[in-house]
Amino acid sequence: MTLAIATLPLLERRTLAESAYAHLRDLLASGRVAPGEKLSLRDLSEALGVSVMPVREAVSRLIADGALEVAPNRAVRVPVMDGRQFRELADVRAGIEGWAASLAATARSEAQLDGIARAEAAIRGAERSADLGHAVQLNRDFHFAIYGAAGLPTLVDVIGGLWLKAGPVINLDLRHSRDRLTAGHALRCHAAALAAIRARDAEAARAAIAEDITRAADFIIDKGGLPSG
Template identity: 80%
Template structure:
């Protein structure tokens, strides 16, 4: 059984399908499963401590979200994105998440600014030898502290959906290597975004987050391993 799956918490007997859906979303957003990786309904149900039925319902929702897919052999797997799809998703993220950062620079409260600053500091202090799984979580915490400060719940839902699709790809290299973190692009962009939000400069906040997304995408694509188009 995949180690990431075995670390999923046992669920209480509540709305089991909803809880399973939430936990599987987290598995994908955090990049703890890789593109092309197969997910066994039985393994997932055992890891979560529930029957197969609520897991099947949760997986069906994630297939509808285009976060999982059914392979030709009927196995459920994480979709494999092409290089073109990764580029397109990055462009969408840069525009939408950049806008959210600009809104945060205008609308953030003092308490929200403190959360953003604390998230930026936590990731910075985790260098130079971070736990890679922890680094993924810290990066997500920083970004979503900003997006929550934008003050638009529907926008936050859209961004969450983008991360659901992007998570397995954008965190793929972090599962195996510290190279991207060591390059320092993320820390520089995070620091710039924090300064811009603190100073109330929406255009600078937008640019910092867009640059963060673009630099991460460029790094991943330079590493190779993704097909240029479907079927390659």
């Protein structure tokens, strides 16, 4: 059993399939499993403290979501993307998540603005932290604080699905290296997004989040960590 799987929390006995689905979504979106990594139903069920049945149901849903796939040997694994596929996903994310940020700029409440500001300050404070896994969580908190302020739960669900596919690449990269943080692009884009949302400038908020996503994709592709398309 891999360390990432072994650290999954035990589930309560109610709504087991839903709970398993939620925890496995988080496992993928947070980059705790790598592209190409195989997932054992038995290991997952043991880690979550449930039978294989709810885990199988959750995995089937994730396969339908495109977040997992069945390899030719019938093993379940995290999909591997090449550079072209990752660029396409980043372009889609930039469009949709940028739109969500533009909506948040005009729809946000003062309480939501305070939450976005706290999340931005937290990720800034993690720049020199030794805990890169915590930096990943803070980055997600910042983005989804913005998307939640857009006021469209369906849009947040769509974005969550995109992060399921992108997470094993973008967050695995961040978990293993602070280069993206120290390069300054992410922190600058985050600060610009916060300033735009504070000023209720929808276009500037859209541009800041779109640039954040595009810059991260450029950084990962330029590092050569993805197969060529």
